[in-house]
Amino acid sequence: MTTMAEFLALEEAVRRHVKDGMSLAFEGFTHLIPHAAAHEVMRQGMKDLTLIRMTPDIVYDQFVGLGRVKKMVFSYAGNPGVGLLRRFRDAVENGWPQVLEIEEHSHAAMANAYEAGAAGLPCSIFRGYLGAGLKDVSPNIKSVTCPFTGEKLAAVPALQPNVAFIHAQKADKKGNVLIEGIVGIQKEAVLSAKAAIVTVEEVVDNLDSHPNATVLPHWTVSAICVVRGGAHPSYAHGHYDRDNAAYLEWDKIAADRDVFAVWMEKNVLTASPDDFAKRIEGLEK
Amino acid sequence: MTTMAEFLALEEAVRRHVKDGMSLAFEGFTHLIPHAAAHEVMRQGMKDLTLIRMTPDIVYDQFVGLGRVKKMVFSYAGNPGVGLLRRFRDAVENGWPQVLEIEEHSHAAMANAYEAGAAGLPCSIFRGYLGAGLKDVSPNIKSVTCPFTGEKLAAVPALQPNVAFIHAQKADKKGNVLIEGIVGIQKEAVLSAKAAIVTVEEVVDNLDSHPNATVLPHWTVSAICVVRGGAHPSYAHGHYDRDNAAYLEWDKIAADRDVFAVWMEKNVLTASPDDFAKRIEGLEK
């Protein structure tokens, strides 16, 4: 995918690039989780989504609880440092508010699958799933035999989301994006996707980082949206800390269908991207 | 491979880790080429070597001209910015001073093969060699069919050198190694090898770099040897420039078997690692 970054309001970026039935990846490995972008998609009402993520957490619990998700592709569905995802459980165990199809992998498999997507390959091979049960329940885990050694390796298809969303610390004025700290799978998510929307803390004249820092050139990104605090309640290395109370609170909110609905209405469905800046007050570095 | 870095004199590191008949990779992509380490191996007389490198240049021309190389595995054998490698040509075209077996790949194939070695896989798959002639002359280029799409992909076996040699800017006192700038294939070369010898410009208290900089932990390195200027006539980003005159001069030295022999005797076989510091005078930053 070669594209050209446009600076857009988040509302407009989502309106232009996201449609019902698409596969979306909101990536972030505990760090830099694109909450603001996900909330905007929730507000605009897109449904029948396939949501992809290694570590779906609160934000996917929210999508699932709202009934927007047809299928989830993932490797670890938990509330980090807290416990289980209660809306996700309700969907899988009780089909509420609707049945949720799942495609489950290991982290190694998902990481390899994104990597293959970024590399333009149809699949990835790795030494994985040895003795593990997932390969018996997932049709997307196959094997390939090494033509040199005869070793049987696991194979998974490349991930190629319609749209990848990430949150990053900075973009420069041309739209080049810098990610620092725990960089996770974000570069691969962007490079594997057909379109990529990046929310950033700030736009600067010059990225001014290390020659080998993780930078996404502007022509790999479809839209850049400035949303200060857009990763809240997760954190942005060098900008603000994780809001741990919010993660603990989520466990209570998500425990009850009605409490969840009320909370979502107030904090997501009738809120705006601008609200995130307030949420990081007191957490800033 | 898990090992523990020892700080050694280069002479001792080579003596301990290198033996006749081994496969050695001296890596560096124009930048940070480990000339000093290669010269030490030449001085200690190891022979019947399999030399692996994406871009064998002057230093492999020297090994070949000395008759130490049984086989060369490579993807581009040239004198960078100058032209052909004349000792290499003499070996391939005339079998002088001895017949040279070659295993030739594309850059993409070699990069993938090192990557597979670093990743502990027996082979790598990629979209490569389409219509290209090398796959008809190399037994180490096979194919694998994607189990999901049916696409036929190229496959090459992992590279797993006995010893990898790289030159780096810095090590800290524990032996952790920092590489900055054009990092090439050096990390993969070290991680794919059974042992790794790293020459460095200097040892510092603290690497003090970017969180996502290219760092090799001390337990991935067998020996660290301080050799200031050890990449000469190539360059070390932040330390000294390329000695372009030396590359041009090599074209003349290597053009003649006798001139080559005299030059090697004086500048390599009777020289020492300490000579490199003098060679970068006037090129330093």
Add this chain to the structure above:
Amino acid sequence: MSNAFTPDEMMTIAASRALTNEDICFVGIGAPSAACNIARLTHAPDITLIYESGTIGTEPGVLPLSIGDGELCETALTTVSVPEMFRYWLQGGRVTIGFLGAAQMDMFGNINTTVIGDYAAPKTRLPGGGGAPEIASSSAQVYMTMKQSLRGMVDQIDFFTSFGHGEGGDHRQRLGIKTKGPTLLITDLAIWTPDSKTKEFVVRSLHPGVTCKEVQETCGWSVRYDSELEETPPPTDLELKTLRDLKTRTRAATRS
């Protein structure tokens, strides 16, 4: 400081003792993370701790709440991408100890963190495997730590999230797995290692004051004991102080 200690503290400290300065340890969150950091803060200052978020050689001052806390990156030697972590560092065979917790395990060290009940229609949907399937097969050895309970230590796990010794014996070799698998289990009551032949976990040492009866009452399979059963040395003052200080620092940091 009181000399009394909780079973939880004994568990963490006993687990920490198994680690050495030479280990490259792939750390699971929770109990494994505490044990690994106590080792680092006491007898194994040079141990290398790796978290799957990409942080290598990390030295957190407080216990991370998640696998990707900023603290892990800020104190790390270097932080790599997640695909690199799984490809070069775990699959590359560089990890000496994979340290895992479990929701459910059996006597052969097979682990379930996926579902309670049937996979397609689970009674309880758990988070899933995350890194565990390949940590279990690619680490040179696997250490495990969990609190004993009849729900946790079961005769039959509901799902093979990650493979320990399978049905026991040479089951790993038969599947072509070259690593050792689970070689140590530390619970809040005892230290277990596998029988060299059957690979069934056998109690080798009881923590101070623990009885065989308590071990059996909290374990879903029929427990085997070493003929020369030992008693785990109690926590030293240093170990206990280090653990409690770490927990205090962690609580303070989390609250702030």
Add this chain to the structure above:
Amino acid sequence: MSNAFTPDEMMTIAASRALTNEDICFVGIGAPSAACNIARLTHAPDITLIYESGTIGTEPGVLPLSIGDGELCETALTTVSVPEMFRYWLQGGRVTIGFLGAAQMDMFGNINTTVIGDYAAPKTRLPGGGGAPEIASSSAQVYMTMKQSLRGMVDQIDFFTSFGHGEGGDHRQRLGIKTKGPTLLITDLAIWTPDSKTKEFVVRSLHPGVTCKEVQETCGWSVRYDSELEETPPPTDLELKTLRDLKTRTRAATRS
């Protein structure tokens, strides 16, 4: 400055004109590198230049001597590892133009930089393919530039280092190659593009003062000309000054 220009200068400048601000160009060393940088310094300041050493979005002040000069890294937006370059950036389908030189090519844009003579017993051993085999198949299009000579532009190449249009026609599609392959050849005498059907390179434009006879005398196959043959516009003053300044800066930097 003289208005006179050399064929070499005309070649570089004509090649530079084919590039646009939107291009992501994978740059071969030598003539392609000069053309790409002239484009960047004249009409296409926003072009993205990538060199296979890992440097992305590089803006060298002087022409690099090699594919991995420090100048390329120092002026780059970012520098990635070589495996990442070939996997994510080239194979990932992000390159719009692969710009290659050649030692030997045929009328279908197939390139040989491997051997003159037989592969197993060559008359002349050349450097080999380097990045070219996959640049030729993974870039959306391939531009080529070389000086004409009977040794270089031959009826049959000795080795298929990289694949252009093979035997012509739909040969690429038959091999499952989805990219366009060579779509432009700029020599010191002319501008060539492939026949839409046969894929044989056809001269579309002669550089100022060049005759068809000169083109044929320096080309090893029977040359076809466009029925509406054009004349290449001569270098503008700005183009010529930019190129000469760049060469002067490069010479000064190399000498120092």
